[in-house]
Amino acid sequence: MLKIENLDVYYGAIHALKGISLELNEGEIVTLIGANGAGKTTTLQTISGLIRPKNGSITFQGQELTQRPAQEIVKMGISQVPEGRRVFANLTVLENLEMGAYLRKDKEGIKATLEKVYARFPRLRERKKQLAGTLSGGEQQMLAMGRALMSQPTLLLLDEPSMGLAPILVQEIFSIIQEINKAGTTILLVEQNAHMALSIAHRAYILETGRIVASGDAKELAESEQVKKAYLGG
Amino acid sequence: METFIAQLLNGLSLGSIYALIALGYTMVYGIIQLINFAHGEVLMIGAYAGYFAVTILKLNFFAALLFAMVVSALFGMIIERIAYKPLRRSTRLAVLITAIGVSLFLQNGGLQVFGTDYISFPQAIPRVTYKFLDGNVTITSHQILILLVTIAMMLILQYIVQKTKIGKAMRAVSYDKDAALLMGIDVDSVISVTFALGSALAAVAGVLLGMYYQTIHPLMGVMPGLKAFVAAVLGGIGIIPGAMAGGFLLGIIEALVSGYWSTTFRDVVVFGLLILILIVKPVGLLGKDTREKV
Numbered sequence: 001m002l003k004i005e006n007l008d009v010y011y012g013a014i015h016a017l018k019g020i021s022l023e024l025n026e027g028e029i030v031t032l033i034g035a036n037g038a039g040k041t042t043t044l045q046t047i048s049g050l051i052r053p054k055n056g057s058i059t060f061q062g063q064e065l066t067q068r069p070a071q072e073i074v075k076m077g078i079s080q081v082p083e084g085r086r087v088f089a090n091l092t093v094l095e096n097l098e099m100g101a102y103l104r105k106d107k108e109g110i111k112a113t114l115e116k117v118y119a120r121f122p123r124l125r126e127r128k129k130q131l132a133g134t135l136s137g138g139e140q141q142m143l144a145m146g147r148a149l150m151s152q153p154t155l156l157l158l159d160e161p162s163m164g165l166a167p168i169l170v171q172e173i174f175s176i177i178q179e180i181n182k183a184g185t186t187i188l189l190v191e192q193n194a195h196m197a198l199s200i201a202h203r204a205y206i207l208e209t210g211r212i213v214a215s216g217d218a219k220e221l222a223e224s225e226q227v228k229k230a231y232l233g234g
Numbered sequence: 235m236e237t238f239i240a241q242l243l244n245g246l247s248l249g250s251i252y253a254l255i256a257l258g259y260t261m262v263y264g265i266i267q268l269i270n271f272a273h274g275e276v277l278m279i280g281a282y283a284g285y286f287a288v289t290i291l292k293l294n295f296f297a298a299l300l301f302a303m304v305v306s307a308l309f310g311m312i313i314e315r316i317a318y319k320p321l322r323r324s325t326r327l328a329v330l331i332t333a334i335g336v337s338l339f340l341q342n343g344g345l346q347v348f349g350t351d352y353i354s355f356p357q358a359i360p361r362v363t364y365k366f367l368d369g370n371v372t373i374t375s376h377q378i379l380i381l382l383v384t385i386a387m388m389l390i391l392q393y394i395v396q397k398t399k400i401g402k403a404m405r406a407v408s409y410d411k412d413a414a415l416l417m418g419i420d421v422d423s424v425i426s427v428t429f430a431l432g433s434a435l436a437a438v439a440g441v442l443l444g445m446y447y448q449t450i451h452p453l454m455g456v457m458p459g460l461k462a463f464v465a466a467v468l469g470g471i472g473i474i475p476g477a478m479a480g481g482f483l484l485g486i487i488e489a490l491v492s493g494y495w496s497t498t499f500r501d502v503v504v505f506g507l508l509i510l511i512l513i514v515k516p517v518g519l520l521g522k523d524t525r526e527k528v
């Protein structure tokens with residue numbers, strides 16, 4: 001469904017992604033794990049069209065993405081929950097969700113999706129009139145996810161959804177990710193929390209300073225000595 | 235007491251005009267953190283468009299106002315596209331200097347095209363003076379019109395920004411451009427629309443100023459532009475209700491200083507006020523003391 005080949009991304013002189021390749025099949029949860037500064041966010045921003053790569057290609061359902069403007073990529077069915085949630089704090093919860101459906105014109109369809117999002121995140125319905133900036137961290141994460149779902153993506157990119165959340169909330173968020181996946185959305189999950197990510201993912205890639213250093217079945221990787229040592233605390 | 239009421243009425247009409255101009259500054263600042271110093275010139279262009287609409291096209295006042303708004307809106311969008319958009323990733327200082335350049339360019343262009351003379355602005359609406367309080371306080375039909383038009387514009391703007399899809403997108407873009415891009419919002423067109431709206435309001439201010447002073451001139455936008463900038467800072471730059479409040483407040487302060495003290499001190503007080511706010515409460519009256527986003 002998504003195929004990245006030999007992607008090179010630079011920030012000025014900094015070579016952030018050094019020829020990475022990865023692939024997602026329809027229906028999968030694939031996780032991309034790595035330490036701070038490995039290039040995880042850069043990978044997602046490049047897929048979403050916010051950063052232009054120097055070399056390499058990204059194809060989604062056979063179509064090249066790297067030259068397209070961000071809004072076209074959203075239209076094609078790729079939606080991102082960015083690192084740090086990035087909800088519009090000055091907009092209400094409902095307005096944030098409406099922004100997620102910005103490119104859709106089908107009023108009835110939007111309403112139906114909104115109901116689905118409310119059903120998945122009942123908290124958001126309770127707080128729909130509240131400014132997003134007044135939500136707690138966990139609620140903001142739910143809002144960021146709900147907002148991304150409003151465009152009815154076929155591929156959802158999640159950048160460190162567990163960041164800064166209490167363990168109980170992390171559990172909840174991860175089980176919601178699994179539900180979203182079961183409902184038919186393919187997921188690329190970026191995480192530093194390797195343990196949690198590997199427990200729900202089908203496959204995984206490990207990124208180290210701009211290079212993929214390991215990949216494979218999530219369960220197998222979780223058992224490998226190399227990964228245990230570097231990412232699972234022994 | 236009569237002086238006070240009379241000056242208050244003057245202050246309200248002048249303040250309306252400042253508020254309309256200040257809205258443009260604040261909206262543009264809110265979305266791209268730029269003080270658009272060419273804003274006063276967009277106002278001037280609106281005033282001339284209104285003038286030609288009445289004199290040559292023979293339009294009535296409201297049609298002329300609409301015409302001026304469209305012309306200025308287009309101008310504002312063109313300025314943004316040509317002068318500011320290519321600098322989207324440059325430093326704020328570079329864009330600011332460009333804005334000053336555009337302003338000077340349009341001032342001198344205006345002097346070339348329209349000439350250096352003051353021309354008298356047609357009285358598209360008859361000027362009637364109403365007296366009350368034993369004739370000690372007067373109000374003109376023009377003052378009433380200025381106030382009503384301003385209030386109508388503010389209500390329309392408030393509706394657009396709060397209730398419409400594009401208005402919500404404007405607020406989203408002003409908060410976080412990258413997140414807006416991830417929603418599929420075309421950030422460039424939202425910025426363009428913001429310039430169009432702010433410029434249309436400047437055109438209204440230009441036409442109203444023409445009515446108020448009964449003359450127009452290619453440099454007519456300079457002083458009101460600077461003062462409206464003060465008003466925007468006074469209310470809190472980037473905050474729409476702040477620009478409205480700041481505009482009215484500034485107009486009233488100016489009128490009271492002129493009435494009780496002297497007109498020559500008026501501008502001293504206005505710009506002294508700017509310095510004072512920048513020292514005491516740089517975020518403005520309605521601004522919140524938050525650290526700048528990084």
Ligand SMILES: Nc1ncnc2c1ncn2[C@@H]1O[C@H](COP(=O)(O)OP(=O)(O)OP(=O)(O)O)[C@@H](O)[C@H]1O
Pocket residue numbers: 011014016034035036037038039040041042043083192
């Ligand atoms: N805007 C930028 N300008 C310059 N360098 C950048 C920029 N953004 C990221 N980098 C650099 O690129 C590299 C990869 O950064 P990236 O944000 O993709 O890492 P990450 O894996 O998401 O890290 P984290 O887990 O901390 O979020 C880092 O070395 C970072 O310093």
Ligand SMILES: [Mg+2]
Pocket residue numbers: 040041042083159
């Ligand atoms: Mg990151």
